[in-house]
Every structure is written in C-alpha cells, then in structure tokens.
Amino acid sequence: MSSWLDYTINGLIVGNVYALVAVGLALIFGVSRLINFAQGSIYLVGAYIGWVAVVQLHTPLPLTIIFVAVVAALVGVIIERFGLRPLQNSVRIAPLLATIGISFVLDQLVMLTFSPNPRALPSQLPDVRFQVGGGTIGPLDLLIAGVGISSALLLFVFLRYSKLGWAVRAASQDRDAAMQMGVDVNRVNQAVFGIAAALGGVSGLLVGMYYNQIDTAMSLQATLKGVVAEVVGGAGNVPGAVVGSLLLGLVESYGVAVFGTSYRNLFAFLLLVVVLVLRPNGLFASARQAPPEPLTGTFIAPSRPVRIPRWALAVAVAAFAILPLLPVSFYILQTLINAWLLGMLALSLTLVAGTIGQVSLGHAALLAIGAYTSALLSLTLSVPVGLAIVAGGLMSAALGTILISPSFRLRGHYVSIATLAIGEIVSLVILNWESVTRGPIGISGIPPLSLFGYDLISPNSVYWFSFAVMVVLALLQARLLGSHLGRSFRAIRDDDIAARAYGLSLNRYKSLAFIFGGFAAGVSGGIAAHLYSYINHETFNTQQSILALTVVILGGLGNVVGAIVGAVALVGLPEVFRIAAEYRILIYGIVLLLLVRFRPQGLLGTI
Amino acid sequence: MTTGTPEPLLALSDINTFYGQAQVHFDLSITVGRGHIVCLLGGNASGKSTTMKIILGLVKPRSGEVMFDGASLIGLTTPQIVRRGIASVPEARRLFADMSVRENILMGAFVRNDRDAVAQDLDRMLTLFPKLGQRLSQRAGSLSGGEQQMVAMARALMSRPRLIVMDEPTMGLSPLYVDRVLELIRTINQEGVSVFMVEQNASLALEIAHEAYVLQTGRIVLSGPARTLKDDPRVRDAYLGGSEAA
Numbered sequence: 001m002s003s004w005l006d007y008t009i010n011g012l013i014v015g016n017v018y019a020l021v022a023v024g025l026a027l028i029f030g031v032s033r034l035i036n037f038a039q040g041s042i043y044l045v046g047a048y049i050g051w052v053a054v055v056q057l058h059t060p061l062p063l064t065i066i067f068v069a070v071v072a073a074l075v076g077v078i079i080e081r082f083g084l085r086p087l088q089n090s091v092r093i094a095p096l097l098a099t100i101g102i103s104f105v106l107d108q109l110v111m112l113t114f115s116p117n118p119r120a121l122p123s124q125l126p127d128v129r130f131q132v133g134g135g136t137i138g139p140l141d142l143l144i145a146g147v148g149i150s151s152a153l154l155l156f157v158f159l160r161y162s163k164l165g166w167a168v169r170a171a172s173q174d175r176d177a178a179m180q181m182g183v184d185v186n187r188v189n190q191a192v193f194g195i196a197a198a199l200g201g202v203s204g205l206l207v208g209m210y211y212n213q214i215d216t217a218m219s220l221q222a223t224l225k226g227v228v229a230e231v232v233g234g235a236g237n238v239p240g241a242v243v244g245s246l247l248l249g250l251v252e253s254y255g256v257a258v259f260g261t262s263y264r265n266l267f268a269f270l271l272l273v274v275v276l277v278l279r280p281n282g283l284f285a286s287a288r289q290a291p292p293e294p295l296t297g298t299f300i301a302p303s304r305p306v307r308i309p310r311w312a313l314a315v316a317v318a319a320f321a322i323l324p325l326l327p328v329s330f331y332i333l334q335t336l337i338n339a340w341l342l343g344m345l346a347l348s349l350t351l352v353a354g355t356i357g358q359v360s361l362g363h364a365a366l367l368a369i370g371a372y373t374s375a376l377l378s379l380t381l382s383v384p385v386g387l388a389i390v391a392g393g394l395m396s397a398a399l400g401t402i403l404i405s406p407s408f409r410l411r412g413h414y415v416s417i418a419t420l421a422i423g424e425i426v427s428l429v430i431l432n433w434e435s436v437t438r439g440p441i442g443i444s445g446i447p448p449l450s451l452f453g454y455d456l457i458s459p460n461s462v463y464w465f466s467f468a469v470m471v472v473l474a475l476l477q478a479r480l481l482g483s484h485l486g487r488s489f490r491a492i493r494d495d496d497i498a499a500r501a502y503g504l505s506l507n508r509y510k511s512l513a514f515i516f517g518g519f520a521a522g523v524s525g526g527i528a529a530h531l532y533s534y535i536n537h538e539t540f541n542t543q544q545s546i547l548a549l550t551v552v553i554l555g556g557l558g559n560v561v562g563a564i565v566g567a568v569a570l571v572g573l574p575e576v577f578r579i580a581a582e583y584r585i586l587i588y589g590i591v592l593l594l595l596v597r598f599r600p601q602g603l604l605g606t607i
Numbered sequence: 608m609t610t611g612t613p614e615p616l617l618a619l620s621d622i623n624t625f626y627g628q629a630q631v632h633f634d635l636s637i638t639v640g641r642g643h644i645v646c647l648l649g650g651n652a653s654g655k656s657t658t659m660k661i662i663l664g665l666v667k668p669r670s671g672e673v674m675f676d677g678a679s680l681i682g683l684t685t686p687q688i689v690r691r692g693i694a695s696v697p698e699a700r701r702l703f704a705d706m707s708v709r710e711n712i713l714m715g716a717f718v719r720n721d722r723d724a725v726a727q728d729l730d731r732m733l734t735l736f737p738k739l740g741q742r743l744s745q746r747a748g749s750l751s752g753g754e755q756q757m758v759a760m761a762r763a764l765m766s767r768p769r770l771i772v773m774d775e776p777t778m779g780l781s782p783l784y785v786d787r788v789l790e791l792i793r794t795i796n797q798e799g800v801s802v803f804m805v806e807q808n809a810s811l812a813l814e815i816a817h818e819a820y821v822l823q824t825g826r827i828v829l830s831g832p833a834r835t836l837k838d839d840p841r842v843r844d845a846y847l848g849g850s851e852a853a
Contacts, residue, residue: 170703177701182689182718
C-alpha cells in the first residue's frame with residue numbers, strides 16, 4: 001500500500017483534480033487578469049449537486065457528471081454576469097474582492113441548505129483495486145485521470161479550432177485589440193466563467209467520490225490549491241496550470257509519505273511562497289510574457305474622507321468610556337468588547353491594506369501569533385498577563401514582518417495571494433509544532449486578563465481595558481499617519497515606482513507598516529486569548545481575515561476612525577437585529593459585495 | 608469643408624470628450640469622404656488617439672454625434688461598430704503576440720462567417736504582403752516592427768471594411784518600412800477603402816492624404832485639402848520643421 005508507486009499514483013490523481021480547478025483559474029486569469037477566489041465555492045457547489053444527483057436522484061455516473069457540469073457552468077455564468085461584469089470599469093482589486101464576497105455567499109448558502117455536517121458521497125464505481133507494478137489502482141483513479149485528460153483535450157480543441165476559442169485567446173492577449181476585431185469580450189468572459197465553473201464543479205464531484213465524503217470546508221482548500229497550482233504554472237498559462245497541478249499533487253503526496261498527512265497543506269503553501277518569491281511569473285514563464293503590471297492598483301476609490309471634528313470624536317470616546325456606568329446589559333458590553341478587539345485588527349489592516357496598499361488576506365495569522373505568544377508566556381513562564389500581551393504584540397510585529405518580507409517585492413493581487421498563503425502556513429505550523437503549541441489540542445486554561453496584579457474579570461473592567469488599548473492604538477496610528485511617514489506610505493500605495501524614484505525605500509516603509517500593524521493585531525490576539533481562555537489553530541482563521549477586510553472597506557480604507565466604526569457596525573448590527581449566527585457570514589459576504597459595487601470608498605471615505 | 612465630395616462616409620460633429628474633469632475635445636468636427644484618405648495631425652496630448660477611440664466606441668463622448676454611412680454610431684459597442692464596416696490598425700500595432708501570424712490575420716475576419724471567401728482573402732493578403740507568406744506559422748510577437756505593421760494592416764483588411772482607422776501607422780518603423788507602409792495605405796485606398804489616420808509625422812501623412820485636420824489641445828485649428836495644408840506656413844512651422852528630427 002505504501003509503495004512509492006502508490007504515492008506517485010495518488011499524487012498524479014490528486015494533481016488531476018487540482019488541474020480541473022487550476023485550468024479554470026488560468027482561463028479566467030488570462031481573459032480578465034483576475035484571480036477568481038470563488039472557484040473553490042463552485043467546486044463545493046459541484047460536490048453537493050453531485051450528492052443530490054447520486055443520493056436523491058439516483059442518476060447513473062455519466063449523467064451525474066453532465067448534470068454537475070451543467071449546473072456548475074450556470075452558476076459560473078451567473079457569477080460573471082451579476083457579480084463581476086458591473087465592476088468592469090472599477091479598480092483592479094475590486095473584482096478580486098467581489099469574488100471573495102461571492103465565495104462567502106455561495107459557501108454559506110450551501111451550508112445553510114445542506115447543514116455544515118459532512119455527508120457521504122458514494123462513489124458510483126465498483127470498489128476494486130488492480131495491481132500495477134508495486135502499487136494499486138482503482139476504477140475511480142482511472143475515471144479521474146480520464147476526466148482530467150479528456151477535459152484538457154477538449155479545452156485544447158476548443159481554444160485551437162473553435163471561433164469562440166480564438167476569441168478567448170485573442171482577448172487574453174490583448175483585450176482592446178480583440179474588441180477591435182469584433183470580439184464581444186463580455187461573451188468571452190461568460191464562456192470562460194462557464195467553462196471554468198463546469199470543470200471546477202466536476203472536480204468537486206470527483207474529489208467527493210474519491211474521499212467518499214464532502215463538507216463545506218472543501219471550498220477554501222480547493223481555491224487555495226487551485227491558486228497554488230495556477231501560480232506555480234504561471235498565472236493565465238493553461239498548460240502551465242496542468243503541469244503546476246500535477247507537480248503540486250506529487251509534492252504533496254511525497255511530502256505526506258515522508259512527514260505525515262498533517263503536513264500536506266504546508267507543502268502546498270511553501271511551494272507557493274517559494275515560487276512567488278523566486279519566480280513570480282511561474283515556473284514556465286518565458287521572458288516574452290507581459291510583466292504582471294495589470295495586477296497593480298489598489299482599492300483606493302477616489303473620495304473625500306468625511307471630516308469628523310475633534311470635539312465630536314472626544315465626545316464619542318467619552319460616551320463609550322462611561323457606557324458601563326449606565327444601566328446597560330452585559331450582552332451589549334460583550335458585543336462592544338468584541339467590536340474593540342476587531343477594531344484593533346481593523347486598525348492594523350487599514351494601515352497595511354489601506355494606507356500602504358498591501359491588501360492582506362491572511363491578517364488573522366497576526367492575531368494567532370499574538371495570542372499564542374501571550375498565552376504560552378503567561379501559562380508556562382508565568383509572565384504577568386499585561387506584559388505577556390505586549391510581548392504578543394511585539395512577537396506578532398517581528399514575526400509577521402519577517403514572514404511577509406519575502407513578498408515585499410510582489411505587487412497587487414500577488415501580495416494578496418502571498419499573505420493568504422502565509423496566513424495558512426502560520427496556522428499549519430501551529431497545528432504541527434506540537435511540542436510548543438500543543439498542536440490540534442490547543443491551549444486551555446489561559447489565565448484571565450490582569451493588570452499590575454489585579455485580575456480584570458468583571459465585564460466592566462474588560463470593557464475598559466480593551467477600549468482603552470484600542471483608543472491608544474488608534475491615537476498612535478493617527479499620529480503616525482499625520483507625520484511624514486503617513487505621506488510616504490500613501491506615496492508607495494499610489495505609485496510604488498514613482499515613490500522609489502523619489503528615494504523612498506519600499507522595503508523599509510512596508511516593514512514599518514507591518515511592524516506597527518503587526519503590533520496592533522498581536523495585542524488584539526493576546527487580549528482575545530486571555531478572554532477566551534482556550535485557543536487552537538482554528539480560532540483565528542481566514543474567515544476572520546476576510547471579516548477584517550470587510551470592516552476596513554466598510555469604514556473606508558486607510559481611515560482610522562472608519563476602521564473602528566466599521567468594526568462596531570459589523571459586530572454590532574447583527575446583534576442589534578438578532579441575526580442568527582449561521583446567517584452572519586452570509587451577511588458579511590453580501591455586505592462586502594455591495595460595498596465593492598456601490599460604495600468602494602466606504603462609510604467615512606478612504607484616506 | 609469637404610468640397611466636391613458626395614455624402615461623407617464618416618462624420619464626427621461637435622464632439623466634446625472628457626476624462627474625468629479634463630476636457631479632451633472641444634466641439635470637434637471631422638468628416639471622411641468616401642474613398643478618401645483623411646489624416647488628423649497633432650502633437651502629443653492633442654486628443655488624436657482619443658478621436659480614434661471615439662470612432663471605435665472605446666471612449667464615449669459627452670456630447671456630439673458620430674455618423675457612419677448615414678447611421679449613428681453613438682451607443683454602439685466596439686464589436687457592433689466593427690460589424691458596420693470599420694476596421695482598425697491600433698497604435699503600436701497590438702498584435703496577438705502569442706498567436707501565429709496566420710491566426711492574427713484570420714482574427715481580422717472574426718466578424719465574417721463566409722469561410723471560403725475568408726480563405727480567398729487570406730491568399731489575397733499574401734499577394735499584397737508577400738513577405739508574410741513565409742511567416743505564417745511564426746509567433747506574431749517574434750516579427751520585426753515593420754513586419755508586425757504588415758500583419759496589422761492585413762488583419763484590418765480581412766474584415767472587408769469600408770473604413771480603416773489607423774493610429775500612427777509609421778511610428779517606430781525604419782525609414783524603409785515607413786515608405787512601404789505609406790505605399791500600402793495608398794494601395795488599400797485605391798481598392799476603395801477609405802482611410803482615417805492619426806499621425807504625428809505631418810510631412811509623410813500629407814504626402815498621401817486627400818484631406819487633413821490639425822488638432823491642437825482638443826480643437827481643430829486648421830483643415831483642408833492636404834496639398835494646401837502642406838504649403839500652409841502654420842503647418843510648416845508647427846510640424847514640418849520638427850518632423851525631420853522626429
């Protein structure tokens with residue numbers, strides 16, 4: 001069973017599955033210069049449609065595959081038409097954020113429809129295995145290989161010999177010139193999304209059958225793996241995506257063979273970061289490929305920030321400060337404490353994503369570093385909690401900046417991918433580094449908040465403590481942005497080449513932003529750890545990173561007051577309206593989509 | 608303005624264009640007579656390329672009218688405009704670099720569905736541009752600038768257009784190719800295709816054009832038969848003097 005041939009076969013099969021996702025991503029990237037973060041959600045939808053077909057409709061296998069492909073293609077076409085086409089003239093990062101919103105919405109809809117519990121997806125093939133050399137191979141392996149190879153062939157024929165295929169290729173090389181040949185680029189986009197979605201959906205079905213099980217966590221994993229394979233192969237390069245996928249499958253499979261299953265994803269993301277840093281255009285990019293210039297551009301929509309007079313801010317701070325003295329319920333205080341913690345994370349992200357323009361999708365990792373540092377210091381070395389939280393902030397600042405520094409040379413979408421991968425790597429290291437982090441068991445019995453020997457256990461004291469820390473961080477950040485540093489940050493965001501030409505050292509300023517942002521996020525994570533008293537590697541996940549991004553966009557990128565207003569709004573409003581927990585993520589996704597579409601400058605405006 | 612010509616093929620009238628707050632065109636009016644070569648002269652940032660983009664529907668003017676063969680183009684998409692019979696040779700050629708020369712030329716016929724006639728037209732292009740014959744299966748991006756210009760022109764002709772708009776067709780070419788391109792524009796025109804070209808190199812453009820317009824910061828400051836403009840001291844001062852250096 002555990003022969004090298006087996007691992008090779010397994011790697012190639014899994015690689016085939018990744019290829020179905022990655023090829024779709026490459027097609028979409030080719031035509032729209034967009035990394036479609038909703039691709040994994042379509043894969044998830046495909047798996048669940050397959051479940052409906054197999055378990056409820058009892059369709060035969062060929063019909064199941066066709067059914068899944070058609071429904072998934074429809075979903076893809078709808079996403080393109082209503083989610084992305086309206087953003088055509090928007091800033092470059094807007095469609096990327098929209099696909100993130102769409103993926104949240106789709107995942108949650110699947111979860112609400114089918115419940116988050118895993119379901120068994122029976123393979124419709126006989127469960128026999130044939131001896132091949134020293135390994136074994138089953139009918140499902142052959143099916144996956146067959147679907148992979150025939151999809152690749154079909155795609156090749158389509159691109160090479162059909163009129164629409166020519167249009168796709170022309171549009172991906174020069175969109176404007178293709179339009180001037182009479183190519184309807186909207187139709188091309190639609191076709192590409194349909195094809196990508198059909199492939200992704202079928203991939204989800206096959207994976208479900210392969211592991212005999214489907215659950216809603218598949219979505220993000222699939223997106224991540226697809227993105228890894230695509231970037232390794234060279235963004236927008238369709239054959240490259242296939243090779244990148246097979247390579248990824250093999251690297252994972254051999255990695256699992258040597259180190260064990262829990263290392264599978266770690267290898268995937270390390271491969272991604274290495275490729276991004278060393279060969280950002282992918283392994284197979286030749287010199288002739290266009291520079292990734294169209295990927296630049298941040299999400300700063302032109303706007304005039306809302307000016308809030310100082311006295312109004314002072315009044316607001318005072319009002320929130322005396323709130324616990326008024327007859328308010330414990331529940332409201334609890335909600336606001338969560339808002340202050342999220343506010344600190346948002347301060348961090350609004351600096352990094354808004355002011356200096358590095359849209360981070362892995363910000364929760366900074367929370368995790370701060371939380372684990374503070375928890376472990378206070379628990380194992382009996383460091384006083386107040387000090388441990390500060391240490392958590394410093395550790396987050398240092399480690400976060402060191403981890404992100406290799407990707408300082410990247411721009412635009414690539415920064416987002418790199419930060420996403422680094423976020424995953426941090427979570428996987430926490431999971432695997434059992435001697436320090438206690439691995440999957442997590443850390444329990446973390447001492448409660450205390451300051452100078454006094455325990456802060458009452459809701460009022462926790463409220464004041466977190467509010468005060470947040471206000472201090474906000475004041476520091478506002479002071480920072482008012483100085484020449486703030487100007488330099490914004491210059492780098494708006495035009496990094498021009499900024500460099502004026503003598504700004506990009507690396508130094510990006511480091512400074514991440515150090516400050518890392519500290520704020522680390523402190524937030526540290527406080528959270530002592531508040532929750534239990535944390536594990538999943539406490540601070542990608543969902544939180546995206547929530548923070550939504551908060552920051554809601555408030556207005558780069559806007560200090562906006563970050564806090566956004567946090568209060570996104571944490572508070574669902575509570576006020578008593579929205580059940582399972583609908584909240586759905587609502588965050590919808591809020592993100594609506595913001596990107598209708599008010600990209602946020603509530604208070606970008607700075 | 609276009610004395611002695613019948614109803615014009617293309618007429619832009621009172622065009623006002625804005626990029627954000629900045630006005631690019633001020634009451635711009637240009638006509639292209641049937642069978643004519645009309646050239647639009649102007650320096651950098653005079654609004655020349657934007658004029659081309661307006662004809663092709665890539666930029667929408669805030670006000671004004673664009674009539675082609677008696678029908679308005681305003682509100683049509685670029686592909687729709689191409690189907691009406693306008694082809695383009697974009698600035699810097701804009702070939703599909705990773706597609707072969709043959710595929711590039713055939714992309715020009717994207718709006719046509721008559722396969723056999725398209726094949727014949729491809730042969731015709733090879734007689735018109737004999738050099739491309741040996742290059743057909745080569746990647747378009749690997750050709751020299753002059754060869755690329757030939758491909759771009761062949762590509763434009765493949766849609767059997769009534770009007771070709773060209774954005775600085777001689778830009779960046781060696782002197783040898785400049786002459787060749789001008790000659791080809793004349794040949795194309797003699798076959799009945801009207802040409803509207805945007806140029807910085809006034810002396811060359813005026814040699815082959817029937818009519819010319821001079822655009823300065825968004826306003827037409829001079830217009831008339833090319834022959835007259837060539838001798839006009841204002842054009843001479845503004846453009847011809849500097850054109851030798853360019």
